[in-house]
Amino acid sequence: MGPPVRYLKNQDYYKLRRECMKNKRLFEDPEFPASDESLYFSKASMQRIEWKRPSELCENPRLFVDGISYHDLHQGKLGNCWFVAACSCLALRRSLWQKVIPKWRRQEWDPKRPHSYAGIFHFQFWCLGEWVDVVIDDRLPSLDGSLIYCHSNVKNEFWTALLEKAYAKLAGSYEALDGGSTADAIVDFTGAVAESFHLTKGHYRSNLIQQTRLFADMLKAQRTGGLISCYIKPSSSSDMETVTLMGLVKGHAYSVIEIKKVPLGQKPLCCGKRNKLFMVRMRNPWGSKEWRGAWSDGSEEWNSVSKSEREALGLTIRDDGEFWMTFEDWCSNFTHADVCWMINTSCLTFRKTWEMEEVQGSWTKSSDPLLNRSGGCFNNRATFFQNPQYIFEVKKEEDQVLISLQQKDLRPHKKEGRGDSFIIGFEILKVEQNRKYRIHKIQGQERTASSQYRNLRSIFLRKVLEKGIYVIIPTTFHPGVTSNFLLRLFTDEPSQFRELLLDKPSVSCWSIFCGYPQRITQVFVRSVEGVLKQESSGGPDLYVIIKCEKESVSSSVHKNTTSAVFGMHAIFYRKFINEPIKIQVWDSNIMCDHFLGQVLLAAAPSDPKEEFSLQLHGKDGQEAVEMPGRINIKVVSSDDLVEL
Numbered sequence: 001m002g003p004p005v006r007y008l009k010n011q012d013y014y015k016l017r018r019e020c021m022k023n024k025r026l027f028e029d030p031e032f033p034a035s036d037e038s039l040y041f042s043k044a045s046m047q048r049i050e051w052k053r054p055s056e057l058c059e060n061p062r063l064f065v066d067g068i069s070y071h072d073l074h075q076g077k078l079g080n081c082w083f084v085a086a087c088s089c090l091a092l093r094r095s096l097w098q099k100v101i102p103k104w105r106r107q108e109w110d111p112k113r114p115h116s117y118a119g120i121f122h123f124q125f126w127c128l129g130e131w132v133d134v135v136i137d138d139r140l141p142s143l144d145g146s147l148i149y150c151h152s153n154v155k156n157e158f159w160t161a162l163l164e165k166a167y168a169k170l171a172g173s174y175e176a177l178d179g180g181s182t183a184d185a186i187v188d189f190t191g192a193v194a195e196s197f198h199l200t201k202g203h204y205r206s207n208l209i210q211q212t213r214l215f216a217d218m219l220k221a222q223r224t225g226g227l228i229s230c231y232i233k234p235s236s237s238s239d240m241e242t243v244t245l246m247g248l249v250k251g252h253a254y255s256v257i258e259i260k261k262v263p264l265g266q267k268p269l270c271c272g273k274r275n276k277l278f279m280v281r282m283r284n285p286w287g288s289k290e291w292r293g294a295w296s297d298g299s300e301e302w303n304s305v306s307k308s309e310r311e312a313l314g315l316t317i318r319d320d321g322e323f324w325m326t327f328e329d330w331c332s333n334f335t336h337a338d339v340c341w342m343i344n345t346s347c348l349t350f351r352k353t354w355e356m357e358e359v360q361g362s363w364t365k366s367s368d369p370l371l372n373r374s375g376g377c378f379n380n381r382a383t384f385f386q387n388p389q390y391i392f393e394v395k396k397e398e399d400q401v402l403i404s405l406q407q408k409d410l411r412p413h414k415k416e417g418r419g420d421s422f423i424i425g426f427e428i429l430k431v432e433q434n435r436k437y438r439i440h441k442i443q444g445q446e447r448t449a450s451s452q453y454r455n456l457r458s459i460f461l462r463k464v465l466e467k468g469i470y471v472i473i474p475t476t477f478h479p480g481v482t483s484n485f486l487l488r489l490f491t492d493e494p495s496q497f498r499e500l501l502l503d504k505p506s507v508s509c510w511s512i513f514c515g516y517p518q519r520i521t522q523v524f525v526r527s528v529e530g531v532l533k534q535e536s537s538g539g540p541d542l543y544v545i546i547k548c549e550k551e552s553v554s555s556s557v558h559k560n561t562t563s564a565v566f567g568m569h570a571i572f573y574r575k576f577i578n579e580p581i582k583i584q585v586w587d588s589n590i591m592c593d594h595f596l597g598q599v600l601l602a603a604a605p606s607d608p609k610e611e612f613s614l615q616l617h618g619k620d621g622q623e624a625v626e627m628p629g630r631i632n633i634k635v636v637s638s639d640d641l642v643e644l
Contacts, residue, residue: 004130004131005124005130005131005132005133006130006131006132006133007132007133007135008031008132008133008134008135008169008170009031009135011029011031011133011135012135013120013122013133013135016120016135017118017120020118020119020120021116021118025118026053026117026118026119026120026137026138027118027119027120027137027138028119028137028139029135029136029137029169031135031169032136032137032165032168032169034051034137034139036049037173038168038169038173038174039141039173039174039175040173040174040175041172041173041175041176041414041415042175042415043175047143048143049141049142049143049148050141050142050143051139051140051141051142052139052140052142052145053119053138053139053140054138054140054156054158057140057142057145057146057147057155058155058156059156060109060111060156061109061156061158062108062109062156062157062158063101063104063107063108063109063157063158063159063162064104064108064157064159065152065154065156065157068091068094068097068159069091070087070088070089070091070092070255070257070283071153071320071322072091072152072153072154072157072159072160073087073088073091073150073152073153073160073285073287074150074151074152074153074160074285074286074287075150075285075286075287076147076148076149076150076151077148077149078148078149078150078174078177078178079177079178079179080149080150080164080177080178080179080180081252081253081285081286082179082180082181082182082184082185082229082231082253083150083164083167083177083180083182083185084150084253084285085182085185085229085253085254085255085283085285086182086185086186086189086227086229086253086255087150087160087163087164087185088255088257088283088285089182089186089227089228089229089255089256089340090186090189090190090227092227092257093225093227095225096189096190096225096227096342097189099124099131099190100123100124100125100163100189101123101159101163102122102123102124102133104159107121107122119137119138119139120135120136120137120138121135121136121137121138121162121166122134122135122136122166123136123162123163123166123167125166125167125170125188125189126187126188126189126190126191127170127188127409128360128406128408128409128484128485128486129358129360129486132170134166134167134169134170136162136165136166136169138158138162140158140161140162140165141174147161149161149164149174150163150164153287164177167185167188170188170412171409171411171412171414172411172412172413172414172415173414173415175414176411176412176414176415176419177411180411181338181456181457182229182231182253182255182338183196183229183338183340183458184409184457184458186227186229186338186340187340187406187457187458188409190227190340190342192226192227192340192341192342192343193340193341193343193402193404193458193460193488193490194338194339194340194341194404194458194460195338195339195340195341195460195462196336196337196338196456196460197214197336197337197338197339198335198336199331199334199335199336199337200335202214204331205331205332211327211328211331214331215259215278215327217339218256218259218280218337218339219259221339221340221341222258222259224341224342224344225342226339226340226341226342227255227340227342228255228256228259228337228338228339228340229253229254229255229256229337229338229340230253230254230256230282230330230334230336230337230338231251231252231253231254231334231335231336232244232248232249232250232251232252232333232334232335232336233250233251233335233336234250234251239251243289244333245292246291246292246293246333247289247290247291247292247293247296248291248333248334249284249286249289252284252285252286253285254282254283254284254285254334255282255283255285256280256281256282256337257281257282257283257322258280258281259279259280259281260279260280260281260313261276261277261278261279262276262277262279262305262309262313263275263276263305263306263309264276264277264304264305277326278326278327278328279295279324279325279326279327280324280325280326280327280330281313281322281323281324282322282323282324282325282330283321283322283323284321284322284323285321286321287320287321288319288320288321289319289321290319290321290322290323291323291324291325291329293325293329293333294325294326294329295324295325295326295329296323296324296325297315297316297317297318297319297323298317302315343356343402343490345490354402354490354491354492355490355491355492355493355494355495356488356489356490357392357488357489357491357495357497358486358487358488358489359390359486359487359497359499360484360485360486361388361474361484361485361486361487361499362388362482362483362484362485363387363388363475363476363481363482363483363484363485364482365480365482369383369386370503370642372386373386373387373388374386374387374476374479374480374481374482375387375475375479376475376476376477376478376479376480376481377425377427377453377475377476377477377478378427378447378450378475380479381442383479384473384475385438385439385440385441385442385473386479387473387474387475388473388474388499389438389439389471389472389473389499389500390471390472390473390474390487390489390497390498390499390500391431391435391469391470391471391472391496391497391498391499391500392469392470392471392472392489392491392495392496392497392498393468393469393470393495393496394465394466394467394468394470394491394495395467395493395494395495396467396492396493397466397467398464398465398466398467399464399465399467399491399492399493400462400463400464400465400492401462401463401464401465401489401490401491402460402461402462402489402490402491403426403428403451403460403461403463403472403487403488403489403490404458404459404460404486404487404488405424405425405426405451405458405459405460405474405485405486405487405488406457406458406459406485406486406487406488407421407422407424407457407458407483407484407485408483408484408485409457410422410483420455421455421456421457422455422476422477422478422481422483423453423454423455423476423477423478424453424454424455424456424459424474424475424476424477424485425450425451425452425453425454425459425474425475425477426450426451426459426461426472426473426474426475426487427447427449427450427451427472427473427475428447428448428449428450428461428463428465428470428471428472428473429445429446429447429448429470429471429473430445430446430448430468430469430470430569431445431469431470431471431569432445432469432522432553432569432570432571433468433469433553433555433568433569433570434551434553434570434571434572435469435471435500435571436500436502437500437502437503437504437505437573438500438501438502438503439471439500440503440642443522443636445471445569448463448465448470449461449463449465453477467556471500472487472489474487503642504517504573504641504642505517505573505641514575515575515576516575517573517574517575517641518574518575518577518639519573519574519577519637519638519639519641520571520572520573520574520637520638520640520641521548521571521572521574521581521635521636521637521638522569522570522571522572522635522636522637523546523548523569523570523571523572523581523583523601523633523634523635524567524568524569524633524634524635524636525544525546525555525566525567525568525570525583525631525632525633526565526566526567526632526633526634527563527564527565527566527631527632528542528544528563528564528566528585528629528630528631528632529562529563529613529629529630529631529632530562530563530628530629530630531562531563531585531596531597531616531628531629532562532628532629538560539560539561539562540560540561540562540587540588540594540596541557541558541559541560541587541588541589542557542558542561542564542585542586542587542588542596543555543556543557543558543585543586543588544566544568544583544584544585544586544631545582545583545584545586546568546570546581546582546583546584547581547582547583547584548570548572548574548579548581548582549572549574549575549576549579551572553568553570555568557588559588562629573641580600580601581600581601581635582598582599582600582601583598583599583600583601583631583633584597584598585597585598585616585629585631596616596627596629597616597617597618597627597628597629598616598617598618599614599615599616599617599631599633600617601633601635612632612633612634613630613631613632613633614630614631614633615627615629615630616628616629616630616631
């Protein structure tokens, strides 16, 4: 069983098709009619557009002719090269396009059973964590008997035009597709995670190490089913779609068809190795206008590649929009690239798998600070912690985590003048090991990482984190913005990912008898110094326990050392503020752990203090005996259970 699918406009393809078959009529979609309102939202048509069914445009219409290929696509008169580039990428992966075009054989024209055709199709797109089924009729906008938008290079093939119509319906109109992001379309086709690279600012042009790492990443993405696109950012609106001296179009999306290490020269007779060149295969959605530099079609550089290798590469010498270039030239000529990763979360595989956690959340407004969930970015210190907060754990000593924040697609609202994406991003804070409630003040927490803040649909961050507890805070740049989002977290091990919902301990009937917390105390144990093992000359396996009332928090073990840096945070909601907080140092042992000393904090200070050191003493209840070693502590206390 696949994931559940939601019907756009509550239109069930199979139910509608049965009704058409029963009534012996072709489907006409009332939710996306064959009229100007489906074409435009800001202008009226200057030409008389005719909506025609495929059978009115050609003989023997088909969904696919000789299968699906990235060669099939041509852009047409709509500024959606980004969409066509995404379709070119999609055509490379059978497992992916079969999800977008479900049960395509049943949707195909059947010349032997013409009565079974009902003029209805459906496609599926991944929208904010769920698959959405979009139903369309087969009436397509045309002019003088030809399709005016995306079409195939074969006149009787229609999968490209029908897919474009379904995507236009999802966006609200064809005009809503005028300008966009290839990465967004690929994510909508696949549910992939999009990682963006700024080739200029990231020093991929000048730094050979960075360049080699990016090539390795792109090669890995290709081998694991990922899809890649790129473009050249124009310097101004007047620079849009101008052609560079090397034949590349500015502000125009290109699809990366293949990443390859191409061997040069003839294969040696013995076991010698040939030099290999990092190469990329590109496609222009226009089906023309190609790269004119080194390794372009017919250039003399191809003479250094054997004939058999050229045939294996599928090298063609014609202006079809497809070309090869070296990776160095690719980095030097393009300004931006998007790598859409198909992250493996399946256990039934030999490839690396990731643990994925995801949550659909919302930025919402409220006059009550405790209920408001749209506080803006970290610059808005007074409201930042009013945003949604999600906690997770890194269990390994060091682990790479992947985080993707995606906001709701606002293109359907373009006709209302609010179709642009909000500026979004997120912060990662390292928090106390026993954090249970929402953060309300930047006190005792450490800002570990921050994503870029951009007006993109998806924001991605790859970060290596040390062992500990972290909170992700997704935000809009400005406070008071309302929208929905999807937050996805990928880790090597299960992370206990969850949202922090409560602001403080809840009040119950037991509070009357057992007491309710009166004070928050945060304890930070930075390090332990000069602790000697009493029974042998070897260093102890140090760890720390912080005890407050009936709660205790333990650190990780540092082996065979007399001093260790713990960086350990703990937070306590204290009912009995006169009871001491114990910070104990222990030696881990297989049979029985050995107590090495402790300090007692009889009462926490009323104001934050700088870090201080205390001498270790004997066990509580025993005679106070000074012991070797000191412990470095910071304590922050507050009488307010919630600080805003």
